[in-house]
Amino acid sequence: KQEVTQIPAALSVPEGENLVLNCSFTDSAIYNLQWFRQDPGKGLTSLLLIQSSQREQTSGRLNASLDKSSGRSTLYIAASQPGDSATYLCAVRLSTGANNLFFGTGTRLTVIP
């Protein structure tokens, strides 16, 4: 069974700092990996999708990398802003089976003005 772990569980940084969120997974036979943002009491907003054949994806100040062989992904946020404060979730889809997403428990990010 796929296990997804996100470390740290919570992170506080001052505004303007660059930061990295980590995601690890146990089964490297993934189809793709997706990073989401979740604001308190809200749904999940997709940030980046990385296919298994890709090494990274970029969107604005966000950059996500994928190393399938080591079972790791990182989400890099440049020049953090208070509006980036949210919980960040990573989820992996396996190459076989139900095609559902396996989620980590998230990293709660607070950017201090």
Next chain:
Amino acid sequence: NAGVTQTPKFRILKIGQSMTLQCAQDMNHNYMYWYRQDPGMGLKLIYYSVGAGITDKGEVPNGYNVSRSTTEDFPLRLELAAPSQTSVYFCASRTQGTEAFFGQGTRLTVV
């Protein structure tokens, strides 16, 4: 473009009551999913569907039922509500090879 729409947003049920959580998507997506999110836990898959008329169990299906009579709709039914079903429920959809889109969630409390 509405995306994935869930209703209701909030609901309080008494133990033993029944209800249906509604989910509709307007993106013509084949795949639809129901997840639950408990505090401090990752989202867990309840049921999923790969197309109209086809549904299957996920990781935590007990106490729930689904149907998929159309491509757009994927309702989740709770027959005999229990306190353990207090959670936030998310519906999601996607098409082959693309990212998943999520609804805003239904916060359910069973008392």
